[in-house]
Amino acid sequence: MIIKNKQDEIQNFIKDASNYKGKCSVVYFPENESDVISILKEASKNKISVTITGNRTGLTGAGVPSEGIVVSTEKLNRILEINKDELFVLLEPGVILSTLQNELKNSNLFYPPDPTETSCFIGGTIATNASGARTFKYGPTRDYVLSINVILADGEKLIIKRGKTFTDGNKLQLETESGKKIKIELPDVNIPGTKNAAGYFCKKNMDVIDLFIGSEGTLGVIIKIKLMLLKAPKGEISCVVFFKQETDGLNFINAVREKSIDALALEFFDKGSLDFLRKDLPNISPKSDCAVWFEQEINNGNEDTLLENWIELIKDSNGNEEQCWFAFNEREKQKIKDFRHSISEKINEFMAGKGFRKLGTDVAVPNNNFIELYNYAKQITENEAIKFVNYGHFGNSHMHFNFLPDSQKQYEKSKVLHDMICRKAISLRGTVSAEHGIGKTKKHLLLEMYGQETINKMFAIKKILDPNLILGRGNLF
Numbered sequence: 001m002i003i004k005n006k007q008d009e010i011q012n013f014i015k016d017a018s019n020y021k022g023k024c025s026v027v028y029f030p031e032n033e034s035d036v037i038s039i040l041k042e043a044s045k046n047k048i049s050v051t052i053t054g055n056r057t058g059l060t061g062a063g064v065p066s067e068g069i070v071v072s073t074e075k076l077n078r079i080l081e082i083n084k085d086e087l088f089v090l091l092e093p094g095v096i097l098s099t100l101q102n103e104l105k106n107s108n109l110f111y112p113p114d115p116t117e118t119s120c121f122i123g124g125t126i127a128t129n130a131s132g133a134r135t136f137k138y139g140p141t142r143d144y145v146l147s148i149n150v151i152l153a154d155g156e157k158l159i160i161k162r163g164k165t166f167t168d169g170n171k172l173q174l175e176t177e178s179g180k181k182i183k184i185e186l187p188d189v190n191i192p193g194t195k196n197a198a199g200y201f202c203k204k205n206m207d208v209i210d211l212f213i214g215s216e217g218t219l220g221v222i223i224k225i226k227l228m229l230l231k232a233p234k235g236e237i238s239c240v241v242f243f244k245q246e247t248d249g250l251n252f253i254n255a256v257r258e259k260s261i262d263a264l265a266l267e268f269f270d271k272g273s274l275d276f277l278r279k280d281l282p283n284i285s286p287k288s289d290c291a292v293w294f295e296q297e298i299n300n301g302n303e304d305t306l307l308e309n310w311i312e313l314i315k316d317s318n319g320n321e322e323q324c325w326f327a328f329n330e331r332e333k334q335k336i337k338d339f340r341h342s343i344s345e346k347i348n349e350f351m352a353g354k355g356f357r358k359l360g361t362d363v364a365v366p367n368n369n370f371i372e373l374y375n376y377a378k379q380i381t382e383n384e385a386i387k388f389v390n391y392g393h394f395g396n397s398h399m400h401f402n403f404l405p406d407s408q409k410q411y412e413k414s415k416v417l418h419d420m421i422c423r424k425a426i427s428l429r430g431t432v433s434a435e436h437g438i439g440k441t442k443k444h445l446l447l448e449m450y451g452q453e454t455i456n457k458m459f460a461i462k463k464i465l466d467p468n469l470i471l472g473r474g475n476l477f
């Protein structure tokens, strides 16, 4: 097993994509299950903090250590089986999402969860219950995890298969491979009905696998994964529509939802986002206040009908049908994806260039409360004359409102505004994290969302599974 302890060799491991910075003494690169078990046994014995890390594309510092050692999953990167008949893939956590996507293309198969940053590891996406544009149709990562093998802090192994172990009300009994029995009591949590990646998933009579999905490296190391696959659709329509007025773009999104159009993705970009990208993409329609990107799957030669329906809806919503970017082949589709990806990437670059950590919301609320949240965020930020870009998975009423402060003073103010928007989302029955997780940067917001009593009970779950509190120290709690 490779072990790195020279500071210049481990620099990449003490920072994530949000520019959150930490520190650690050594990085281990286990190559198999027994490597992971021995690292954890030793760390438990010596009460050393262990941060499990994927590819650190996370945006909350969750995969970044604040002390102790790091366990990198990058050498656990084998795709073990792609089963075309039973539609599943068996793989290790360090497989890069884009590698899996490319492999599946060759087999005409498809794995729906698509966080925009495809260099993330599959293990990271499970530990954060990642989502993406296609979550609008297909739901989050959670819905595709069929089984996981998890090594607990003391080196014990759990094999958890979906549909096999459920809690009895709030009571959960687990048995490790060696026969050790573990009893846990789950709290009653009022989980929002939106997309959600905040805190442990706890529900009466739930499937036990869901406790571990989204647990952000705090309960164990996921070392083997079975994911559900789908047959690839025949094709997709992909299009960016520009609108002169923001309200038209927002109404377009509502209309798609109301008409129950079976869209694959439904994403929004405000004027700030378009202005931000204009330098690199001069063909962005100059008089637009916003844009919406949609995708829809094509099956059984229905492309013309679907296109006609979309054009009609675009016209009805005052969209600019002359200047839509329709993608008709893979290259053009990729260009649209790159447009989407470059917004978040450029924001990260802008903030890192100023020496700031990325400061963007990951809030989602029920659909009928979304416009209130949207207007609130805009108004309080405009009042302070702070620049921002607002975009995201608006089909799911999920908003990435990103601050672009010019000075330290504006940065400090932006932090206050960020938390005010999160509080507003809580008051509108939403979540402070729909997909990125809580990590180290949003703990105070998780506390506000669920309250101290629930957080204490979530912490009690962790304490039973990891009595020395070595795993993911500083995440969630």
Ligand SMILES: Cc1cc2nc3c(=O)[nH]c(=O)nc-3n(C[C@H](O)[C@H](O)[C@H](O)COP(=O)(O)OP(=O)(O)OC[C@H]3O[C@@H](n4cnc5c(N)ncnc54)[C@H](O)[C@@H]3O)c2cc1C
Pocket: 016, 017, 051, 052, 053, 054, 055, 056, 057, 058, 059, 062, 063, 064, 073, 093, 114, 115, 116, 117, 119, 120, 121, 122, 123, 124, 125, 126, 127, 128, 129, 130, 131, 132, 133, 215, 216, 217, 218, 220, 221, 222, 223, 341, 344, 345, 435, 436, 472, 475
């Ligand atoms: C440009 C950009 C766009 C993004 N867009 C999206 C988006 O649309 N949707 C979205 O959901 N996210 C998005 N993200 C965030 C990020 O890509 C996801 O959170 C991703 O799931 C993190 O994967 P990772 O491998 O980088 O994990 P890391 O950042 O390394 O770690 C994340 C967490 O997973 C834990 N972890 C990792 N591997 C394991 C394991 N094997 N066992 C247990 N715990 C583990 C870590 O301890 C940590 O808590 C974006 C990021 C960027 C930079």
